[in-house]
Amino acid sequence: MSISLERFGDRWSLLIIRDLMVRGFRTFKEFQESGEGIATNILTDRLQKLEAAGIVTTEAAETDGRRVNYRLTGKGIDLAPVLLELLIWGAQHEETGAPCELIVKMAKDREDVLAEIRRRWRERDPTPLLPKFGDGASGRFSTNPSGGLTPLIRAG
Amino acid sequence: MSISLERFGDRWSLLIIRDLMVRGFRTFKEFQESGEGIATNILTDRLQKLEAAGIVTTEAAETDGRRVNYRLTGKGIDLAPVLLELLIWGAQHEETGAPCELIVKMAKDREDVLAEIRRRWRERDPTPLLPKFGDGASGRFSTNPSGGLTPLIRAG
DNA sequence: CAGGATCACTTGCATTTTGCAAGCGATCGT
DNA sequence: ACGATCGCTTGCAAAATGCAAGTGATCCTG
Numbered sequence: 001m002s003i004s005l006e007r008f009g010d011r012w013s014l015l016i017i018r019d020l021m022v023r024g025f026r027t028f029k030e031f032q033e034s035g036e037g038i039a040t041n042i043l044t045d046r047l048q049k050l051e052a053a054g055i056v057t058t059e060a061a062e063t064d065g066r067r068v069n070y071r072l073t074g075k076g077i078d079l080a081p082v083l084l085e086l087l088i089w090g091a092q093h094e095e096t097g098a099p100c101e102l103i104v105k106m107a108k109d110r111e112d113v114l115a116e117i118r119r120r121w122r123e124r125d126p127t128p129l130l131p132k133f134g135d136g137a138s139g140r141f142s143t144n145p146s147g148g149l150t151p152l153i154r155a156g
Numbered sequence: 157m158s159i160s161l162e163r164f165g166d167r168w169s170l171l172i173i174r175d176l177m178v179r180g181f182r183t184f185k186e187f188q189e190s191g192e193g194i195a196t197n198i199l200t201d202r203l204q205k206l207e208a209a210g211i212v213t214t215e216a217a218e219t220d221g222r223r224v225n226y227r228l229t230g231k232g233i234d235l236a237p238v239l240l241e242l243l244i245w246g247a248q249h250e251e252t253g254a255p256c257e258l259i260v261k262m263a264k265d266r267e268d269v270l271a272e273i274r275r276r277w278r279e280r281d282p283t284p285l286l287p288k289f290g291d292g293a294s295g296r297f298s299t300n301p302s303g304g305l306t307p308l309i310r311a312g
Numbered sequence: 313c314a315g316g317a318t319c320a321c322t323t324g325c326a327t328t329t330t331g332c333a334a335g336c337g338a339t340c341g342t
Numbered sequence: 343a344c345g346a347t348c349g350c351t352t353g354c355a356a357a358a359t360g361c362a363a364g365t366g367a368t369c370c371t372g
Contacts, residue, residue: 001174001239002192004246011165011330018157028349036158039331044350054249066339066348075249082241083157089238090160093210093231166358184320195360200321222319222368 007053008079012038012046017055017076018083021117024126026069027061055079077121080114102130163209164235168194168202173211173232174239177273180282182225183217211235233277236270 008014015036019025025034031043038046047070050056055076061067072079084106090096091103106113117129164170171192175181181190187199194202203226206212211232217223228235240262246252247259262269273285 001243001246002171003250003252004242005167005170007250009165009167009170011161014161014165015158029347032349037331039333040350041332041352042330064340064348068349078245078249082238082245085238085241086160087157089234090157093234094159094163096159185318188320193360195362196321197323197361198359201358220319220369224320 004082007055008050010046012036012042013050014079014083014086016043016046016050017072017079020056020070020072021077021080021083021121022129024128026071026126027067028070050076071124072121077118080117084110084113160238163211164206166202168192168198169206170235170239170242172199172202172206173228173235176212176226176228177233177236177239177277178285180284182227182282183223184226206232227280228277233274236273240266240269 008017015038016031019031019034023034025031028040028043028047031038032040047056047058051058053075054073057071057073058068059071061069088103088107091098091100119125120127120129164173171194172187175187175190179190181187184196184199184203187194188196203212203214207214210229213227213229214224215227217225244259244263247254247256275281276283276285
């Protein structure tokens with residue numbers, strides 16, 4: 001556990017990993033503008049450390065020579081369960097904007113959510129896993145008529 | 157998730173929580189001498205922040221007026237899944253001293269491990285959940301004749 | 313009940329990490 | 343050719359951390 005924390009036990013690393021994992025971020029600029037307010041020097045430092053730790057890889061974008069695409073490695077995507085538990089804990093115990101039923105659903109369908117995250121990673125599907133709250137049906141999960149939330153992976 | 161990380165997203169907080177959760181730590185001195193090398197002022201600061209966040213409670217020990225007993229709250233013990241996932245990830249992807257079969261077992265019997273952690277918390281059982289590696293049968297888990305690892309909660 | 317040990321902290325100060333703003337070279341679109 | 347954009351660096355101030363010594367309350371021993 002202490003080794004895990006040495007790799008990403010700071011305020012930013014796990015947020016970067018989350019954004020790569022479920023928000024479809026690929027580039028430096030996306031992180032910079034994500035609203036969390038990370039400084040560019042810290043962002044550089046964290047991306048390099050995550051790469052050195054084998055959690056993230058970089059590849060130059062073929063369409064744009066300036067751009068660098070960041071991507072999680074298998075080791076990185078294996079952090080999905082950690083992030084999911086962090087999300088569930090925060091939603092259960094702190095004031096968040098997250099709809100309550102959504103969290104219940106994610107806790108119950110844990111394995112489905114993780115499988116969907118892995119699929120998106122394998123297939124390089126950049127669609128954000130979740131809509132911004134209040135967005136309606138624009139993400140991978142959507143509200144159904146009964147007011148509950150239905151993962152699209154079940155609907156087909 | 158960012159809210160979770162605001163509460164304990166630093167190098168020490170989760171280690172403190174782990175020690176309370178599975179190593180049976182109760183007092184300031186135990187943390188100080190745990191070998192991780194946390195400075196006393198930082199330890200004070202983290203314990204106070206965790207208390208302010210409702211993750212830890214303090215009570216004066218009735219047997220010794222100097223001593224303060226720290227204990228996880230329900231909110232604190234609910235972090236068990238997070239810590240377990242961190243442990244599993246670290247063991248799978250980094251060089252650790254942990255025996256490989258033990259980790260496989262913990263990943264497989266996740267729910268049993270979590271139930272045992274909760275039971276120990278409810279009953280204020282201070283026995284360390286795990287022996288130090290190589291300790292044999294002195295903890296809550298022990299090796300069985302086939303070389304696998306058997307949680308005592310199943311045997312007893 | 314005196315004196316020293318122990319406990320949970322505090323304090324002062326050096327070092328490290330972080331945050332902020334500006335700037336840089338390479339590449340891109342026009 | 344020229345300005346905009348990209349990932350990243352630099353300089354410097356502010357905050358967090360680490361380290362050593364010290365503090366007051368309580369305990370244990372003789």
